[in-house]
Amino acid sequence: MEQLLDMQVGANPKLLLALMQPTPMHDAVREGDSARLKALLRSRRTAGEVLRQDMFGYTPLILAAECRLGKGAASDEMVALLLDYGAASVVNVPCKVHDQTALHVAAFHGNVGAVQKLIRSGAHVNALTDDHRTPLFQAAFGGHAAVVKELLAAGADPSVRDADKQTPLDVTKDVECQGLLA
Numbered sequence: 001m002e003q004l005l006d007m008q009v010g011a012n013p014k015l016l017l018a019l020m021q022p023t024p025m026h027d028a029v030r031e032g033d034s035a036r037l038k039a040l041l042r043s044r045r046t047a048g049e050v051l052r053q054d055m056f057g058y059t060p061l062i063l064a065a066e067c068r069l070g071k072g073a074a075s076d077e078m079v080a081l082l083l084d085y086g087a088a089s090v091v092n093v094p095c096k097v098h099d100q101t102a103l104h105v106a107a108f109h110g111n112v113g114a115v116q117k118l119i120r121s122g123a124h125v126n127a128l129t130d131d132h133r134t135p136l137f138q139a140a141f142g143g144h145a146a147v148v149k150e151l152l153a154a155g156a157d158p159s160v161r162d163a164d165k166q167t168p169l170d171v172t173k174d175v176e177c178q179g180l181l182a
Helices: 002-007 013-020 024-030 034-042 047-051 060-064 075-084 102-108 112-120 135-142 145-153 175-181
Strands: none
Touching: 024 034, 024 047, 024 060, 034 075, 047 060, 060 075, 060 102, 075 102, 075 112, 102 112, 102 135, 102 145, 112 145, 135 145, 135 175, 145 175
8 A cells, every 4th residue: 555655646545445446347247247247338437447457457358368257157258248348458458466468367267269359359479477478378387278279370489488497388288288389
């Protein structure tokens, strides 16, 4: 909190905290409630929330890239809705947790549909996390061959090394991923 106040001299601390809280849109995505998300996206009052980050830097798009959603709405459906309503402008904005983008998160979780939609919306396939891992590294580590294939087709560089000097091939135990990366 003190860092925020230092950065925003004279700022109202309650306002700063309010701006960092999850929005109803974050909550709808987290709960997998596509009907509520659609209503929020169509509302003029909440339209700007598609761009908002919570205190961890998560946009609704980054949350939607995960497969573990509450009520079972398909994650890639949520990603598509958000992209249709302006989230493409934050497709490459990383969260504060390891500087991951939505593409890193979708690749890590093996979410092929979300990966495809994010790439079509301009996601950088060679974006680096704070430990120099690309989305390809995340997919290979998780053994998600279908995602590895999509990322390679989109131009992902399999020779990029992370902070530990490892490539995606070095960290995958999946035989199909090994074949794609070799």
